[in-house]
Amino acid sequence: LPPEFRDFFERFGGAPDAEPRDYTALGSGFIVSPEGHVVTNFHVVDGATEVTVSLADGEEFEATVLGSDESTDLAVLRIERETPFPYVAFEEELNIRVGDWVVAVGNPFGLGNTATAGIVSATGREIGGRYNSFLQIDAPINRGNSGGPAFDLNGNVVGVNSQIFSPSGGNIGIGFAIPSPVASRVVDTLIEHGRVVRGWLGVTIQPVTADIAAGLGLEEDRGAIVNAVVAGSPAAEAGFRVGDVVLRLGDAEIEDAVDLTRRVGALTVGDRVSFSILREGEPMQVAVLIGERPSEDELNSAESVTTPDAEAEVEEHGVVGPFGMTLRPFEDGEGEGLGLAAGEVGMIVEGVEPRSEAAEEGVREGEAILQVGGATIASVDDFNRALNAAQSAGREAVLLTVFDGRNRRFVALRFEDERGAER
Numbered sequence: 001l002p003p004e005f006r007d008f009f010e011r012f013g014g015a016p017d018a019e020p021r022d023y024t025a026l027g028s029g030f031i032v033s034p035e036g037h038v039v040t041n042f043h044v045v046d047g048a049t050e051v052t053v054s055l056a057d058g059e060e061f062e063a064t065v066l067g068s069d070e071s072t073d074l075a076v077l078r079i080e081r082e083t084p085f086p087y088v089a090f091e092e093e094l095n096i097r098v099g100d101w102v103v104a105v106g107n108p109f110g111l112g113n114t115a116t117a118g119i120v121s122a123t124g125r126e127i128g129g130r131y132n133s134f135l136q137i138d139a140p141i142n143r144g145n146s147g148g149p150a151f152d153l154n155g156n157v158v159g160v161n162s163q164i165f166s167p168s169g170g171n172i173g174i175g176f177a178i179p180s181p182v183a184s185r186v187v188d189t190l191i192e193h194g195r196v197v198r199g200w201l202g203v204t205i206q207p208v209t210a211d212i213a214a215g216l217g218l219e220e221d222r223g224a225i226v227n228a229v230v231a232g233s234p235a236a237e238a239g240f241r242v243g244d245v246v247l248r249l250g251d252a253e254i255e256d257a258v259d260l261t262r263r264v265g266a267l268t269v270g271d272r273v274s275f276s277i278l279r280e281g282e283p284m285q286v287a288v289l290i291g292e293r294p295s296e297d298e299l300n301s302a303e304s305v306t307t308p309d310a311e312a313e314v315e316e317h318g319v320v321g322p323f324g325m326t327l328r329p330f331e332d333g334e335g336e337g338l339g340l341a342a343g344e345v346g347m348i349v350e351g352v353e354p355r356s357e358a359a360e361e362g363v364r365e366g367e368a369i370l371q372v373g374g375a376t377i378a379s380v381d382d383f384n385r386a387l388n389a390a391q392s393a394g395r396e397a398v399l400l401t402v403f404d405g406r407n408r409r410f411v412a413l414r415f416e417d418e419r420g421a422e423r
Helices: 003-012 180-193 210-216 234-238 257-265 296-301 334-338 380-392
Strands: 037-040 051-054 060-069 074-078 101-106 114-125 134-137 149-151 157-164 175-179 203-207 224-230 245-249 272-279 282-289 325-329 347-352 368-372 397-403 408-414
Touching (some): 037 180, 060 180, 101 175, 134 157, 157 180, 175 180, 203 408, 210 397, 210 408, 224 234, 325 380
Antiparallel strands (some): 037 074, 051 060, 272 282, 347 368, 368 397, 397 408
């Protein structure tokens, strides 16, 4: 029920202490084998206690969920009968282009089988999928279409309808489908194993932006920079460090953090692969034995490896105001109180001026700055020495390691700030 109606019934017609009720959800799906394997979205069956599949001819089956994968929003069901099922096939070699026609089939608003047509508006659309980019289509997709197929004009499945963008909840011509090559691989794995096993390196990464590249002295803004290494992970065992820039996996260039995540996820557990990295300006090769990606709960509870320099002595307790920030060194025990390892030092951001370089790059009051230009800082003198070293090296920007109480990230601040004033 919409919130305003739910509130009405709770106040005038409902029993506040009533027992929780069962609810029914509707979605779409399609059969991909004569044995009765049905593809749908993860979010259609997530949390379901019973799943019923209704065919276009009215025949109904109780379905078993063979497996599901939240990361790609896919699930596989199984229905059974004595005679084979008619089925459709994925287009394995997807050569679809922007402007090509597609037909979306599904069950919008529970009305029953409905086909809509439109064109591919974009390919490779990034809308937050860790292991997937999407086809954007303008064939009308509404609530209930989730999990239905998107066909090309040859009758092959080119995508699995998954999401819509809509302020109103109805179709406005922006829908997203999981591309068939991604869906086919995941579906085959779910049928065979009941779950998706992905390769795992064990690092937290972020893309190398133009500012970060300037801070590192790189000519190109490509690759992924490591801002944390999970303790006991394959990366930790192989010797990865915070600040390493991953440029290649084997012979493949790494474009950005998403590219690295997907390439590692596609590796087989037990593979030994070589990464080309840049560490403190020096190219290196690191060989890693790929592990199995843990569950999200396990990853959330995992600890990171930190490699701090020897504990620095705090030389003075003043303030410094670079890039519009007001900073002070840690007080006794303050670092550990923030969640840092014993012995780690840094400086606290006590204030950030509006519209300053630091504010524009997302630095916030209360965060900690742990390193400047790769050097650990514990005082105003440390900070200034690191800034001078970066400028002397001809860098256009300096790279800061920032900790927000949970995660580390790199922030690049250009020396030309405050509306072009040279520092």
